[in-house]
Amino acid sequence: MKTALQEKTLHINWGKCAGRGLCTELLEEKLSADEWGYPYSPEGTNVRIPAELEKAARQAASDCPLRALKLI
Amino acid sequence: MTLRLDLSTPQVFAAGYHADLAAHRATFGDFPQVPADTLLAQVQASCLDGRGGAGFSTYTKLAGTETGRKTTVIANAAEGEYLSFKDRMLLEHAPHLVLDGLLLASALVGSSRPVLYARQESMAGVAALARARGVELIQAPGTYISGEASAAARTYLQGISKPMDRTTRLNRAEPGTKNVFRAERGPILVHNVETLAQLALIARYGSDWFARKGTRLFTVHTRTGAGALVLELPHGSSTREILLKAGFTGFEIAAAPAVLTGGFSGTWVKGETLNTPLGALPGGEGSEQAIAAGTGIIYPLLQKEDPLTVAASFLNYLAAENAGQCGPCVNGLPALADAFTAATLGIPGAAAEVARLGRGVSGRGMCKHPDATARFALHTLETFTPANRPSRPPRVLQNS
Numbered sequence: 492m493k494t495a496l497q498e499k500t501l502h503i504n505w506g507k508c509a510g511r512g513l514c515t516e517l518l519e520e521k522l523s524a525d526e527w528g529y530p531y532s533p534e535g536t537n538v539r540i541p542a543e544l545e546k547a548a549r550q551a552a553s554d555c556p557l558r559a560l561k562l563i
Numbered sequence: 564m565t566l567r568l569d570l571s572t573p574q575v576f577a578a579g580y581h582a583d584l585a586a587h588r589a590t591f592g593d594f595p596q597v598p599a600d601t602l603l604a605q606v607q608a609s610c611l612d613g614r615g616g617a618g619f620s621t622y623t624k625l626a627g628t629e630t631g632r633k634t635t636v637i638a639n640a641a642e643g644e645y646l647s648f649k650d651r652m653l654l655e656h657a658p659h660l661v662l663d664g665l666l667l668a669s670a671l672v673g674s675s676r677p678v679l680y681a682r683q684e685s686m687a688g689v690a691a692l693a694r695a696r697g698v699e700l701i702q703a704p705g706t707y708i709s710g711e712a713s714a715a716a717r718t719y720l721q722g723i724s725k726p727m728d729r730t731t732r733l734n735r736a737e738p739g740t741k742n743v744f745r746a747e748r749g750p751i752l753v754h755n756v757e758t759l760a761q762l763a764l765i766a767r768y769g770s771d772w773f774a775r776k777g778t779r780l781f782t783v784h785t786r787t788g789a790g791a792l793v794l795e796l797p798h799g800s801s802t803r804e805i806l807l808k809a810g811f812t813g814f815e816i817a818a819a820p821a822v823l824t825g826g827f828s829g830t831w832v833k834g835e836t837l838n839t840p841l842g843a844l845p846g847g848e849g850s851e852q853a854i855a856a857g858t859g860i861i862y863p864l865l866q867k868e869d870p871l872t873v874a875a876s877f878l879n880y881l882a883a884e885n886a887g888q889c890g891p892c893v894n895g896l897p898a899l900a901d902a903f904t905a906a907t908l909g910i911p912g913a914a915a916e917v918a919r920l921g922r923g924v925s926g927r928g929m930c931k932h933p934d935a936t937a938r939f940a941l942h943t944l945e946t947f948t949p950a951n952r953p954s955r956p957p958r959v960l961q962n963s
Binding site (some may be wrong): 561 | 923925928
């Protein structure tokens with residue numbers, strides 16, 4: 492069973508993000524597009540990823556054309 | 564713009580104007596030889612708050628720094644807030660005390676890389692001193708954002724004075740990745756030059772002395788041809804005390820619609836709050852009632868000035884001074900500044916739009932610039948509602 496300690500975080504590198512929006516499609520449970528296309532979460536820059544979303548978060552991070560996401 | 568240094572209650576400036584090494588030694592003695600754990604305990608007991616604007620606990624930042632050869636310590640004199648002059652005054656008149664503080668902090672964290680990050684106008688005055696004391700000198704551009712801690716660090720690492728992305732605190736190493744192009748970043752400890760000067764005093768005289776005699780630097784704008792005045796006053800001073808010391812009369816203080824304290828992400832002070840202490844108090848007690856001192860900027864409004872109009876021009880400045888890196892900030896801050904201007908003109912719905920945009924930009928960037936800007940906009944609207952606004956809004960000419 493995953494514990495909170497093992498819970499991953501998705502970190503958005505705003506310097507690289509260009510608002511392409513793939514992450515808002517691949518991880519729609521956590522990220523939506525703001526009015527300018529940038530990924531919005533109430534958690535801001537570091538989005539907590541529960542175990543069931545880890546696979547989707549990993550795909551979002553690897554598919555980002557700007558490599559602006561890091562799963563840590 | 565003239566600058567005056569008031570030495571009536573000196574501590575940091577006790578060695579006088581343009582203190583050279585001889586004057587510095589004559590006033591403060593030799594470089595203090597204090598064991599690291601003793602100094603750390605003194606800093607903790609003194610509750611010294613950071614003087615770069617955030618007021619963060621100096622002890623917490625020092626104690627949380629990863630120690631060792633790879634650690635860099637940067638004295639931040641970028642002074643990006645254009646209303647502040649205290650850091651430049653420190654480099655001009657008390658550079659050796661600042662360098663003492665920098666070298667003491669470096670020793671505490673085991674660093675052999677002390678760096679001074681200073682503006683071009685300070686460079687000529689400190690270049691030789693810094694070199695003589697083994698301190699590397701790097702230049703800060705005059706932008707607002709260059710004073711941000713990670714911008715200071717990034718100037719040292721890459722020569723770019725803009726905030727940088729990080730997944731760990733600056734004072735802890737950023738882990739490397741398997742990608743060979745991503746190098747590990749070592750721990751970088753950034754302290755404002757005033758914080759370091761105060762630390763150099765605490766190292767000599769101790770935390771009890773600091774509780775009784777410690778000071779804070781303020782930049783007071785006289786709003787006359789006399790320009791700005793840098794004052795060193797006992798910590799716990801109120802806005803009223805600071806203004807009186809700067810030469811304002813009680814009548815002038817009462818006539819000001821409000822005083823902006825701390826800087827652009829500061830607090831509007833008026834009425835009763837003129838008597839509230841600014842900044843963390845010695846020993847930390849009673850600090851909940853204190854108003855944040857920020858960078859010590861004191862900017863009183865003139866009698867006929869409209870606070871919302873003044874705030875709108877500050878917000879336009881803050882919006883324009885974004886680093887141009889982060890989408891939400893680059894887009895959101897100008898929109899927020901425009902919405903605020905609309906609120907200034909009394910356009911319905913504009914205040915709600917300011918709040919909405921504020922929520923949208925906060926926490927979404929590589930630094931806290933959008934958060935602080937949004938907070939200032941909302942604080943201004945809350946302080947000066949249509950009901951208690953000192954003057955009528957300018958009329959909006961309507962197209963017929």
